[in-house]
Amino acid sequence: MNFLVEQQPAYAYTGGKPFDAAKPSIVFIHGAANDHSVWTFQARYFAHHGFNALAVDLPGHGRTFADAKTTIAAYSDWIVNLLDNGGIVKATMVGHSMGTLIALDAAARYPARVDKLGLLGTSVPMPVADALLDAAKHRPSEAFDMLNLWGHAPQMRIGASSIPGTSLTMSYRRLLERSRPGVLAKDLAACRAFSPGESTLESITAPTLILSGTRDMMTPPKASAAVANAITGARLVSLEMVGHAMMQEAPGRVVDELAAFLKP
Amino acid sequence: MPGPRLPHLETLAIHAGQSPDPTTGARAVPIYQSASFVFPDTETAASLFNLERAGHVYSRISNPTLAVLEERMAALEGAPAAIATASGQAALHLAIATLMGAGSHIVASSALYGGSHNILSYTLPRFGITTTFVDGRNLDAWRAAIRPNTRLLFGETVGNPGLDVLNVPAVAEIAHAAGLPLMVDATLTTPMLSRPIGQGADIVLHSATKFLSGHGVVIGGVLIDGGTFDWRLSNKFPTLTEPYAGFHNMVMAEESSVAAFALRARREGLRDFGATMAPMTAFQILQGLETLHVRMPRHVENARKIVAYLATHKAVAKVIYPELETHPDHALSKQLLPDGAGAVLSFEVNGGRAAGKTFIEKLGLFSHLANIGDAKSLVIHPASTTHFRMDADALKAAGIAEGTIRLSIGLEHADDLIEDLSRALAAAAKVAAT
Numbered sequence: 001m002n003f004l005v006e007q008q009p010a011y012a013y014t015g016g017k018p019f020d021a022a023k024p025s026i027v028f029i030h031g032a033a034n035d036h037s038v039w040t041f042q043a044r045y046f047a048h049h050g051f052n053a054l055a056v057d058l059p060g061h062g063r064t065f066a067d068a069k070t071t072i073a074a075y076s077d078w079i080v081n082l083l084d085n086g087g088i089v090k091a092t093m094v095g096h097s098m099g100t101l102i103a104l105d106a107a108a109r110y111p112a113r114v115d116k117l118g119l120l121g122t123s124v125p126m127p128v129a130d131a132l133l134d135a136a137k138h139r140p141s142e143a144f145d146m147l148n149l150w151g152h153a154p155q156m157r158i159g160a161s162s163i164p165g166t167s168l169t170m171s172y173r174r175l176l177e178r179s180r181p182g183v184l185a186k187d188l189a190a191c192r193a194f195s196p197g198e199s200t201l202e203s204i205t206a207p208t209l210i211l212s213g214t215r216d217m218m219t220p221p222k223a224s225a226a227v228a229n230a231i232t233g234a235r236l237v238s239l240e241m242v243g244h245a246m247m248q249e250a251p252g253r254v255v256d257e258l259a260a261f262l263k264p
Numbered sequence: 265m266p267g268p269r270l271p272h273l274e275t276l277a278i279h280a281g282q283s284p285d286p287t288t289g290a291r292a293v294p295i296y297q298s299a300s301f302v303f304p305d306t307e308t309a310a311s312l313f314n315l316e317r318a319g320h321v322y323s324r325i326s327n328p329t330l331a332v333l334e335e336r337m338a339a340l341e342g343a344p345a346a347i348a349t350a351s352g353q354a355a356l357h358l359a360i361a362t363l364m365g366a367g368s369h370i371v372a373s374s375a376l377y378g379g380s381h382n383i384l385s386y387t388l389p390r391f392g393i394t395t396t397f398v399d400g401r402n403l404d405a406w407r408a409a410i411r412p413n414t415r416l417l418f419g420e421t422v423g424n425p426g427l428d429v430l431n432v433p434a435v436a437e438i439a440h441a442a443g444l445p446l447m448v449d450a451t452l453t454t455p456m457l458s459r460p461i462g463q464g465a466d467i468v469l470h471s472a473t474k475f476l477s478g479h480g481v482v483i484g485g486v487l488i489d490g491g492t493f494d495w496r497l498s499n500k501f502p503t504l505t506e507p508y509a510g511f512h513n514m515v516m517a518e519e520s521s522v523a524a525f526a527l528r529a530r531r532e533g534l535r536d537f538g539a540t541m542a543p544m545t546a547f548q549i550l551q552g553l554e555t556l557h558v559r560m561p562r563h564v565e566n567a568r569k570i571v572a573y574l575a576t577h578k579a580v581a582k583v584i585y586p587e588l589e590t591h592p593d594h595a596l597s598k599q600l601l602p603d604g605a606g607a608v609l610s611f612e613v614n615g616g617r618a619a620g621k622t623f624i625e626k627l628g629l630f631s632h633l634a635n636i637g638d639a640k641s642l643v644i645h646p647a648s649t650t651h652f653r654m655d656a657d658a659l660k661a662a663g664i665a666e667g668t669i670r671l672s673i674g675l676e677h678a679d680d681l682i683e684d685l686s687r688a689l690a691a692a693a694k695v696a697a698t
Contacts, residue, residue, distance in 0.1 A: 161281070
C-alpha cells in the first residue's frame with residue numbers, strides 16, 4: 001500500500017494483510033538497490049501472526065519514486081516520518097545489509113520509536129571496496145555481478161534453492177538490474193560514509209537480534225560478531241552454510257529466529 | 265587469479281538446482297514419486313499454504329524432483345524462475361492462460377510448430393482469444409498487427425519446419441515499444457545454441473520432449489519467466505497487477521518484483537488446469553540435460569554434414585537450413601545462432617509427393633515418426649502429418665511445400681546417415697524419372 005512520506009508517495013508491502021497500526025508493527029528495511037520483495041516470506045509470516053508488517057521500498061527503490069537518499073541518516077529520518085504518518089508510535093525494525101545501518105541509526109537517534117532491532121548481515125562500519133563502488137558508478141552490470149556473487153553463499157551459484165522453481169542468483173541479478181540508474185552507487189556510498197559516533201552502538205537500548213550467515217562474504221561473521229559485542233545484551237545467531245542473502249537462502253530459518261525473538 | 269563468477273553453462277547443465285540429498289546422500293536427483301508431503305505441524309501447514317514459508321505441499325503445484333529441473337532450466341536460460349509442465353503444449357497454454365482472458369489477442373509468427381498453430385488458430389478463439397499470424401521476417405507486419413487488446417508477441421527461435429530464424433532483438437523491441445512481452449519457443453535451439461532472454465525475450469518455453477531430454481522417451485515442457493518485463497509499467501496485465509481473489513487478493517507483481525508471471529502461473533495455472541509434469545519425467549529430462557552441452561554440438565556437426573551432402577545431390581530440389589547462404593535468414597543465423605542453427609532441416613525431393621513417399625519408405629536408419637530432437641535420426645512429411653490441418657495458403661506461409669521433407673539429425677555417425685539417405689534418394693530419383 002502507499003503512504004505519504006516527506007510529502008511524497010511511498011510504498012510498503014504489508015504481507016497480504018491490511019495495514020493496522022493497532023497491532024505491533026515491524027518495519028522491514030531492505031539493502032542497497034533492493035526492494036521490499038526480498039522480505040516476502042518474512043513479511044507474510046508476521047502479517048499473518050499478529051503483527052502489522054511493513055516491508056518498505058526506500059525512496060528511489062521499487063515502487064517509491066522519490067529520489068534516493070545519499071546518507072543513512074536521511075533514510076532513517078524517512079523511516080521515522082513513515083511511522084509518524086502511519087500513526088505508529090513504536091516499531092520493531094528489521095534491516096538487511098544497508099537496512100541494518102538505517103535501523104541502527106534510527107535506534108540511536110530515535111530510541112523512543114524503536115521497540116526491538118533485528119540486524120541481518122551487518123557490519124559497522126560497512127566498508128565498500130573501491131572496485132565495487134567504482135563499478136557501481138561507471139559499470140553497473142559489473143557491480144551487479146559482484147553483488148550477486150558475493151551476496152550469496154558460494155554453493156548457491158549451483159543451488160539448490162529452497163524456493164521451488166527459483167534460481168536465487170538469477171532472481172537477484174534481475175532485481176539489481178531493475179534498480180534505477182545511479183541508485184546502487186548512491187546506496188553504497190552512503191553505507192561507506194556511515195560513521196556512527198563511538199558511543200552509538202553502546203547507546204542502543206532496544207533488544208537486538210543479529211543474524212549472521214557463516215558463509216556471508218559481504219558482511220562476514222566476524223563483522224556481525226563485533227556489532228553484537230558492542231550492543232549491550234545483543235543476541236548473535238549464526239546461520240550455518242548461509243550467505244548474505246539469508247532471507248532467500250534460508251527463509252524458514254530467518255522466520256523462525258525472528259519469531260522466537262519477537263514472541264511477546 | 266580470476267574473481268568469483270557464475271558457473272559455465274556446461275556446469276549448470278549438470279549441477280544447477282541440486283545438492284546431494286541431505287537424508288540419504290544420494291548423488292543423483294531422487295525421484296520423489298509422492299503426491300503429497302507431510303506437514304510437521306498444523307502451524308507449518310498453514311504457513312506453507314499461505315506462502316509464508318517455502319516448501320512442497322502437493323505435487324500438482326510443486327515437487328522436489330521437478331524443482332531441480334525447474335531451477336536448472338532457469339539457471340541455463342538466465343532467468344529467475346521456471347515451471348515444468350506436462351508437455352510443451354501445456355507450457356504454451358499455461359503462459360497464455362496466465363497472461364490473458366477472453367477478448368485478448370496475440371500476434372504470432374506464421375512459422376510455428378503445427379501444434380502451436382492449432383491451439384492459436386482453432387482452439388483459443390473458442391475461449392475468446394484470437395491470433396493474427398504474420399510473416400516473422402516482416403518487422404512492419406509485427407508492428408501493424410498489434411491492436412489495443414494485444415497481450416503477447418510469440419515466435420520460435422527457429423521456426424519448424426521452414427527453419428525461419430526469429431529476429432528476437434528486433435521483435436522484442438517492437439513488443440516492448442507497445443508495452444507487450446515477447447514469448448519465444450526455443451525448443452529447436454536449447455540454451456546451448458540460444459538464450460533468448462539475453463536477446464530481449466521475456467518468456468521462453470520449451471518442449472522438453474525434444475533436445476532437452478534428447479532420447480525420445482518422455483513428453484514434457486518448461487515455461488520460463490525471464491523477469492525482464494515490467495508488468496506494472498505496462499498496465500495491461502490485471503492478472504499480475506491487480507488483487508487476485510483466488511489467492512487472498514494477492515497482487516503478484518507486488519509479491520514478486522522479478523517473477524510475478526511464474527508466481528501466478530504456478531499458483532493459479534498449475535493449481536487449476538493441473539498440467540503438471542510427473543516426477544519420473546522430470547528425472548529423465550534431467551538425465552538428458554546433463555549431456556545437453558555434449559549432444560548439441562554433435563547434433564549440429566552431423567546436421568551440417570547432411571546439409572552439405574543434400575545441397576549437391578541431383579535428386580534434391582532445395583535444402584532449407586539457416587546456415588546455407590541460400591536461406592533468407594543466413595545473416596541473422598550467423599548473428600543470433602553462432603554455435604549452430606540446430607539439427608532440424610528440411611528439403612524438397614524432386615518428383616513431388618510420390619518421390620517423397622518412396623524416399624521415406626526406403627530409409628533404414630532414419631525413423632519415420634512425428635518428433636524431433638532424438639538421439640536417433642528422424643524423418644517426416646509435414647504436409648501430410650504434423651501440419652495436415654493447415655490449408656494451402658497456411659502451408660505456404662509456414663514455408664512448407666507438398667514435397668517438403670523434414671529431418672531431425674541424431675547422434676549416429678554421419679557417414680552412416682549419408683549412406684542411408686543415399687539409398688533412399690536413389691530410389692526416389694527412379695520414381696521421379698518415371
